[in-house]
Every structure is written in C-alpha cells, then in structure tokens.
Amino acid sequence: xxxxxxxxxxxxxxxxxxxxxxxxxxxxxxxxxxxxxxxxxxxxxxxxxxxxxxxxxxxxxxxxxxxxxxxxxxxxxxxxxxxxxxxxxxxxxxxxxxxxxxxxxxxxxxxxxxx
Amino acid sequence: xxxxxxxxxxxxxxxxxxxxxxxxxxxxxxxxxxxxxxxxxxxxxxxxxxxxxxxxxxxxxxxxxxxxxxxxxxxxxxxxxxxxxxxxxxxxxxxxxxxxxxxxxxxxxxxx
Numbered sequence: 001x002x003x004x005x006x007x008x009x010x011x012x013x014x015x016x017x018x019x020x021x022x023x024x025x026x027x028x029x030x031x032x033x034x035x036x037x038x039x040x041x042x043x044x045x046x047x048x049x050x051x052x053x054x055x056x057x058x059x060x061x062x063x064x065x066x067x068x069x070x071x072x073x074x075x076x077x078x079x080x081x082x083x084x085x086x087x088x089x090x091x092x093x094x095x096x097x098x099x100x101x102x103x104x105x106x107x108x109x110x111x112x113x114x115x
Numbered sequence: 116x117x118x119x120x121x122x123x124x125x126x127x128x129x130x131x132x133x134x135x136x137x138x139x140x141x142x143x144x145x146x147x148x149x150x151x152x153x154x155x156x157x158x159x160x161x162x163x164x165x166x167x168x169x170x171x172x173x174x175x176x177x178x179x180x181x182x183x184x185x186x187x188x189x190x191x192x193x194x195x196x197x198x199x200x201x202x203x204x205x206x207x208x209x210x211x212x213x214x215x216x217x218x219x220x221x222x223x224x225x226x227x
Contacts, residue, residue: 103208105158
C-alpha cells in the first residue's frame with residue numbers, strides 16, 4: 001500500500017529563521033496528488049499546499065514545497081518562521097486509479113516556533 | 116475555510132452503546148470521507164462515498180461501523196457497539212472529484 005514518512009516528530013525553530021519539514025512517500029499509483037495540511041490545537045486540519053506536478057514549486061501563506069518524483073519527496077519549507085506557525089503539520093498523499101481515493105497521512109510533525 | 120459541518124462536537128458513550136455522528140459536506144461536493152484520528156494524532160481512513168454509493172471501506176468498518184450518505188440528508192457514521200479503543204476524533208471531509216479534501220471540525224468520541 002501507500003505510505004508517507006515524516007522523519008521528525010517535533011521541530012523547534014526560532015522566530016525569523018528558516019524551517020524545513022521533511023516528507024517522503026511510497027506509492028505504486030501513477031495518478032497522485034500531494035498535500036500539506038496544518039492542524040491547530042482543537043481545530044480541523046486545513047489544507048496548506050497541494051501539488052501533483054513534478055518539479056513545480058507550490059506556494060501559499062509563505063510556505064512552499066516542490067514535488068520531486070525522482071526522490072519521492074515533498075518537503076515543506078518557509079524562509080522565516082512566525083510564532084503563529086506553531087501547529088501540527090501533516091504530509092498526505094492521494095493515490096488512486098479512480099482519483100477519488102483516500103488520503104494517506106504521515107505521522108505528523110509538531111512545529112514549535114519560539115521567540 | 117471549510118464549510119463541512121459535523122455534529123455533535125463531543126460524544127460520550129459507555130462500552131457497548133451505539134454512537135452516531137453526522138456530517139453535512141460542503142455544498143456541491145459529491146465525495147465524502149470519514150477518518151479516525153487517534154490520541155497519537157494518527158489518521159485512519161474508514162470509508163468514503165461518491166454521492167450515496169460507497170467507494171472504499173476498511174475491514175473494521177464492515178464489522179461494527181456503519182455509514183451512509185442518503186440523498187438530501189446528512190451523512191452519518193454509527194458505531195453499533197462502542198469499545199474503549201474507539202475513543203478518537205472522527206473527521207469528515209468532502210471534495211470535488213479527485214480534488215482537495217476539506218475537513219470538518221470533527222466529533223470527539225469518548226467511550227468510558
């Protein structure tokens with residue numbers, strides 16, 4: 001089956017410094033889309049980024065990610081972390097031959113931005 | 116912002132009791148998903164629908180869990196006989212065909 005790996009369970013960064021959250025995946029399907037979701041405490045996951053195009057940078061709210069099929073990665077980056085970025089971040093994969101398939105989530109990375 | 120509505124927000128049941136939760140997908144979204152997020156924040160897919168038809172479901176869902184998405188009514192997920200291990204946040208999401216899934220706030224189930 002599909003799998004998504006987020007290597008860091010917890011990332012702490014100082015405000016204003018860059019941050020990178022790692023995400024790699026395994027899938028046998030050809031039709032795939034990738035997402036980064038952010039979940040604040042006691043709230044629903046919200047989509048942050050979406051991509052299905054190889055080697056194309058996707059940006060939203062200061063975050064960016066590039067899907068690299070050659071390395072099976074979709075890392076999330078931000079050049080200057082803000083206190084309000086502190087949250088739980090999930091990388092997720094939707095891979096299905098019908099294109100209406102379930103999301104496979106990584107285990108999540110807790111990002112803490114400190115002053 | 117997501118417009119998926121889930122009720123109730125909190126549900127407390129005793130072991131063996133039925134637990135039922137509802138979801139109104141975002142208007143115009145024909146695909147509905149149910150996920151379980153456990154205390155370790157791990158997601159587990161349960162079932163999804165395209166309009167009223169089941170697309171995929173996991174084995175666990177076939178035994179004690181039942182779900183439906185009737186026409187012109189909220190979708191629902193019901194656990195026939197709750198167990199302590201069912202305590203979790205149940206998230207409903209909806210989407211257009213093969214597109215981004217938008218999540219509701221979830222129903223937090225506690226089985227005592």
